[in-house]
Amino acid sequence: MSDKIQSDPRAPARRKFWQKAGWRDATEIAFAADASFRRYFRLTRADGRAAIVMDAPPDKEDVGPFVEIAGILTGFGYSVPRIEAEDRTAGFLLLEDMGDLTFTRALEAGYSEGELYRLAGDVLGDLVQRDISGIRDRVPAYSDEKLLDEAMRFVDWYLRRGLGLPIGDDAREAYAEAWRSVLPSVRSVPEVLVLRDFHVDNMMVLADRQGLAACGLLDFQDAVIGPASYDLVSLLQDCRRDVSDEVADEVRARFFGAATEITDRDGFLRSYNVLGAQRHLKNIGGFARQSVHLGNHSYLRFIDRMWRFTLQNFSDEALAPVREWIEKHVPENHRVTPPPGGRAA
Structure with a gap:
């Protein structure tokens, strides 16, 4: 066992867990950490068989939602x-x-x-057709209050702590009020099981499986019941990479072809654009927080792309109140990547 593993205070309990589960002869190797308190380790046996251990400190994370959502998705x-x-x-x-x-x-x-994107989009086109009446009491709702709370990370962590801008409480409340006026427009679409982090890092190619099963799903423990537009914009406006316009248009067309319940496409695209802007501004704030609060600067490289997507979404007049607040308080020369560790306001 390496010095790094030995210095891990959870290592003895984790080792006892997987040994009891029948992997006594395995070796353990850590994966790179992500943006949560969860950690993952691969167990490998001499015969080549492997398994993954999720280690979620119970005072920081709860594995219960992962188990719950995994059961739903398997079903x-x-x-x-x-x-x-x-x-x-x-x-x-x-x-x-x-x-x-x-x-x-x-x-x-x-x-x-x-x-790959057609496969991922087809999963979402199938998901929107699923009856969720039986799981509403098992999965939290993606309420306007939650969406607003997430959007506020942009002010609290990116503007104030990341860039050190003097955004006063009155201006902060005006930003919140702008979002309160905009968020009702996201509800003009069917509600589905929203996986929330539906992007290329959280999907696996499973070549030995057919149809939708060829797309392996990861990192779904934060799933909610919410607008069907959310995961589609998460997929096609991914901070990690640009999707070609041709592929994005095809994925959306296939999605609409499958989701016959969506009769108001203009309303859907309005919800798509609003949630795209909410997601990008939330993540700009969240990635600044990772840098300022946790010393993880790796996500800062995505901020320029998220700004570009945000401004693209602002062309939708449904977002006018938020766009006007940004134009007033965050001029173009402040739409930048903050320094690692941020600046104190």
């Missing part, structure tokens, strides 16, 4: 990591290893962008 026929063992009290799950071929890596290896 829908989608591919998610099978849960082999669990200790919810200690915050450990033993999961099926779905491999290393994320959509991100597949694209870098030369896989067809069109084929």
